[in-house]
Amino acid sequence: MAKRIDVSGLHAYYGPVHAIEDISMTIEPRSVTAFIGPSGCGKSTFLRTLNRMHEVVPGARVEGKVMLDDQDLYDPSVDPVAVRRLVGMVFQRPNPFPTMSIYDNVAAGLKLNGVRRKSQLDDIVEESLRGANLWNEVKDRLGKPGAGLSGGQQQRLCIARAIAVQPQVLLMDEPCSALDPISTLAIEDLIAKLKTQYTIVIVTHNMQQAARVSDRTAFFNIAGTGKPGRLIELDETSKIFTNPDQKATEDYITGRFG
């Protein structure tokens, strides 16, 4: 199911603002790639270009190429809604549909995709909640609202909702920043488990987290206020954190700036 992402010469704009400049990278399947870098360097913007969410902002546009295996995501014939089905996203704050039951939160995307048979929905809801390490905690209250779960449970519910539609890639934008340390560990364990099946990209401000969960790390930076963000270096996480090629990477990971 997991696919490789190949980005070349990618620029993103918000109206006249040039937010990220000339980014090229390969994101490997069945592994976790972390994006780190100072605030405003374009990590979230770049993440959202990978499932065509960037263009949802009025006036925003993208130049360059994003390939998902051999499919060009920005080809004019490609439907952005179909892209978002292939490339799922989990956000910073858990955002379950608040009035919907736990069951319906997971089933919503499946129903939109035309799955109607109750037994099939039941199976996929259970499988997705198990996949998100949440089944045992919620199996006796599937009809209760998603909003009644703890923050960490809600984030795992959002991950169950994302994987229910069987994406190829999971993008996570600071998925633990609103969570306590125990819930954070639960999500990190889950990421380690999910990477055997998915291509995972995670934006994180927490360098220990990047070091714990990722196989490869990309460091982004900006030359100054108003300048576009750039990719400085992408390599094995162990190398980035012990012996990076670029001085700017070393300064950042040793806490000299950012």
Ligand SMILES: Nc1ncnc2c1ncn2[C@@H]1O[C@H](COP(=O)(O)OP(=O)(O)OP(=O)(O)O)[C@@H](O)[C@H]1O
């Ligand atoms: N909706 C928007 N409209 C205009 N400019 C935006 C918008 N969203 C982001 N930007 C600008 O694009 C640049 C990159 O922002 P982005 O949020 O991608 O950075 P980031 O590295 O994810 O930051 P942080 O770590 O603080 O979340 C910033 O200069 C930001 O002000």
